[in-house]
Amino acid sequence: MNSTIEMTKISLASFLGIFASVFGETHKHIIALIVLMIIDTIFGWVKGFKKGQWTSKKAKWGIAGKIVELLLISLLYVLNWVFKVDFIVYIGLYYFMAVEIASIFENYAEINGNLPKGFLELLQKLQFNVGTLVVNKVKNFIDKLFGDGENENKNK
Secondary structure (H helix, E strand, O other): OOHHHHHHHHHHHHHHHHHHHHHOOHHHHHHHHHHHHHHHHHHHHHHHHHHOOOOHHHHHHHHHHHHHHHHHHHHHHHHHHHHOOOHHHHHHHHHHHHHHHHHHHHHHHHHHOOOOHHHHHHHHHHHOOHHHHHHHHHHHHHHHHHOOHHHHHHHO
16 A cells, blocks of 8 residues: 555545535535445446456455445444544545545546556555455455355366
């Protein structure tokens, strides 16, 4: 993980979060995040179909990543309820919005091939986030616990 990229995302999200906490209306931001998640999912599926790489397993873990992001936002709401610091919810919302927007651009670029290579690499770094890290850890744990069915079939 590139710490400069992560610090930039967190700093920008923090600034926007504090700004938004002054003006309120988190429900509109949550709706915007969910819309971005849906757009990203659709673009991801289109990219997968176009490249011939769409699998239900990849789609399942992509959706699991979205659910983890929403669970993390829910946790931020609990922290806000306990500690009365509403800007923390906005920081999380803007952070995940930035991640979704980067992922949408990355998927679009891979579908059409229109974006410069350096920009695509930057978007791939921006796309990596805490939700992805948690999903990958859970996925690895489940694969170790139950075994990866694909590897077992190869050994037979």
